[in-house]
Amino acid sequence: MRELSRALDISVLLAKPETFEQAISSGHEFDLVVLDLAGVAPELLSRVDTYVTDNSGIPRLLVLDEEQLGSLRMPVQGRSDFVLANGCEGEYEVRMSQLLWPGEETVPSDFVTIDNMTINLATYQVTIDGEPVDLTLMEYSLLSFLATHPSRAYSREALLHRVWGFEYCGGTRTVDVHIRRVRSKVGPQIASHIVTVRGVGYLFKL
Structure with a gap:
């Protein structure tokens, strides 16, 4: 606040x-x-x-x-x-x-636009080349968090805390699973922005 x-x-x-x-x-x-x-x-x-x-x-x-x-x-x-x-x-x-x-x-701050992707923070919608992307709530939350916090590496544990909001009982592997799903749904151009940082976690590169 x-x-x-x-x-x-x-x-x-x-x-x-x-x-x-x-x-x-x-x-x-x-x-x-x-x-x-x-x-x-x-x-x-x-x-x-x-x-x-x-x-x-x-x-x-x-x-x-x-x-x-x-x-x-x-x-x-x-x-x-x-x-x-x-x-x-x-x-x-x-x-x-x-x-x-x-x-x-609807103000400019409602939207995050990167290459051919637009994230509407007001409606929880993501489009690629103007076409809607079918993301689950957690996939959207993970993508929007990374895209609005670019150029900084986050560990899997940090992402669980910041995106899921609790220590997920299934362990950190769920982050990898969701990253893989997000990459497959947004296509190669946007997927290239989601970088795996060896030994750390993930980073959204602009």
């Missing part, structure tokens, strides 16, 4: 469940509520709903882990969106911008 506050030129007030009441009674007027759903009690969710409703339907961005997607129920009232907890900073920036400034959703 501190990094995003500088990128978006906004002020951020961080609050924990036990300090939520203090935050909303601080006298500040909020334009967006970002709520991390990890371990949030139903009582707090209800309190957030009440606060949002009582204040003209403040937009909400819900942050959740991938395993929570199946049980996700988006709020019926007001504008809301969600983002995975292990999403890159660029994705958070796009999602927050959409909610803060509706009508200006």
Whole structure:
């Protein structure tokens, strides 16, 4: 949030469940509520709903882990969106911008273009020569992370942490499997940017 506050030129007030009441009674007027759903009690969710409703339907961005997607129920009232907890900073920036400034959703920063590939961070879509590429969520997340963090080698362990968001029980081989699948789907031109760094991991070369 501190990094995003500088990128978006906004002020951020961080609050924990036990300090939520203090935050909303601080006298500040909020334009967006970002709520991390990890371990949030139903009582707090209800309190957030009440606060949002009582204040003209403040937009909400819900942050959740991938395993929570199946049980996700988006709020019926007001504008809301969600983002995975292990999403890159660029994705958070796009999602927050959409909610803060509706009508200006598609901005240049939504897109990462490299050679014949375009990644739309706002819609989680990848195209090659204008044609959509059928990627799984984790394949997309891995590709978008590497492409938005170029020219730096990441170990398999670091990629598991940054992309999967946890220590994957199957071990680091899953990174190699996903890299292989991504390379095969994006074609040789983009695959050549995804470089194997011997003894380290992978690097996206521009």
